[in-house]
Structure formats: structure tokens, C-alpha cells
Amino acid sequence: MEVVEMVLVGKVNKQLVSLISLAGATAVGLCGKDARLLTARPSPDAAALGFVGEVTRVDPSAYNINADTAAGEIAAAIGAEKLLLITDVSGILADRDDPGSLVKEIDIAGVRRMVAEGKVGGGMIPKVECCVRALAQGVHTASIIDGRVPHSLLLEILTDEGTGTMITG
Structure with missing residues (x-):
């Protein structure tokens, strides 16, 4: 079954998505396993037919999830050292x-204090909240950096100075 899945999904x-795109349409390839879109159980005839199943549930829900929040949750789930x-x-x-007035390094208590004092606001609030949540779930450090700075990602990862604000537990 693993080989079949690799061929069909991979x-x-x-190929189907590519052909549709070449024809001028927009397409996205999904697998029923993706995001548990489809849940199945073995078919009553599974013993005779092999890995044949019946759909037991379809989850058509769609949610607008903040990308920073998703990144923080993924970092925590995979045991990332840094977000x-x-x-x-x-x-x-x-x-x-x-x-x-860039704050180069701050701990969770400091971030919470700045939010409470109104020093952190607007779109920065969900960013610091997801950083704090990721740190609470085991991520070692979280940094908020300026993508407009050339090579900011490399500077943050490969230098001691970094480029933005590092939040620590």
C-alpha cells in the first residue's frame, strides 16, 4: 500500500495538477490523508480485495489560521530548538x-509586561503570543526578525548578534 500511495500522491x-495548470486553470493536489480530510475504515470485503476501505467521515471545515500561530505550533510539535x-x-x-528602540532580547515575563503596558500592540501581539506559547511547549528561543533586511534569516541563525528580538523562556 505504501508504494501505491507514493505513486498516486507523489x-x-x-502530474494531474501540472496538466491542469498547463491548460490554464488553477489546481491543488490533495490526498484524503491530508489534514484528515477523509477518514476511512476497512471495507467488509477488505480481506478479499486488499486495502479497500469505505469513507466514514469527511471534514469539509476550513479555518483561517494565523500563519505565525501555525508556525509556533509546528515548531513545538517537531521539537524545534528555535522559532x-x-x-x-x-x-x-x-x-x-x-x-x-529595538529590544534585542527579552524573556516571557518582559514580553507580558510590555503587552500589559500597551508597548506591544497591533499585529505584534499575535506574534509575541505564539512565541510565548511555543516557548511554553519546549521551543528554546523564539525570534522576531525583519525580513526586509538582506540575509536577515542567515544573520539570525549564524551570528551571535542576530537581527531582531529574541524571546527566551
Whole structure:
């Protein structure tokens, strides 16, 4: 069954999507396993037919999940050492009106204090909340960095200085 799945999902699915795209339409290839879209049980004839199943449930739900929140949850689930959020500001600012007031490093208590004092607001709130949640779930550090800075990701990973704000537990 594993080989069949690899061929159908990994090759045939991609070929179909490619052909549809070449014809001018937009297509996305999905597998019933993706996001548990389809849940199945063995067919009553499974013993005679092999890996044949019947659909028991279809989950048509769609949710708009914040990308930063999803990244934080994924980082925690895979046991990541570091969560990196790339944005269009330099990081957490001590003064929201002063782009030069970057906070280079802060702990969870400090972030919570800044949110409570109104120093962190707007779109930065979900970013710091997902960082705090990821840290609480075992991620070692979380950084919010400016994607407009050339090579910011490499600078954050490969230098001691980094480029944005690092949040620690």
C-alpha cells in the first residue's frame, strides 16, 4: 500500500495538477490523508480485495489560521530548538514610535509586561503570543526578525548578534 500511495500522491497527483495548470486553470493536489480530510475504515470485503476501505467521515471545515500561530505550533510539535518569525518591522520595539528602540532580547515575563503596558500592540501581539506559547511547549528561543533586511534569516541563525528580538523562556 505504501508504494501505491507514493505513486498516486507523489507522482500521479502532481502530474494531474501540472496538466491542469498547463491548460490554464488553477489546481491543488490533495490526498484524503491530508489534514484528515477523509477518514476511512476497512471495507467488509477488505480481506478479499486488499486495502479497500469505505469513507466514514469527511471534514469539509476550513479555518483561517494565523500563519505565525501555525508556525509556533509546528515548531513545538517537531521539537524545534528555535522559532523564527519574519515580519516587516525590526522586532519588538521599546517605543512603538521609535524604530531605533529595538529590544534585542527579552524573556516571557518582559514580553507580558510590555503587552500589559500597551508597548506591544497591533499585529505584534499575535506574534509575541505564539512565541510565548511555543516557548511554553519546549521551543528554546523564539525570534522576531525583519525580513526586509538582506540575509536577515542567515544573520539570525549564524551570528551571535542576530537581527531582531529574541524571546527566551
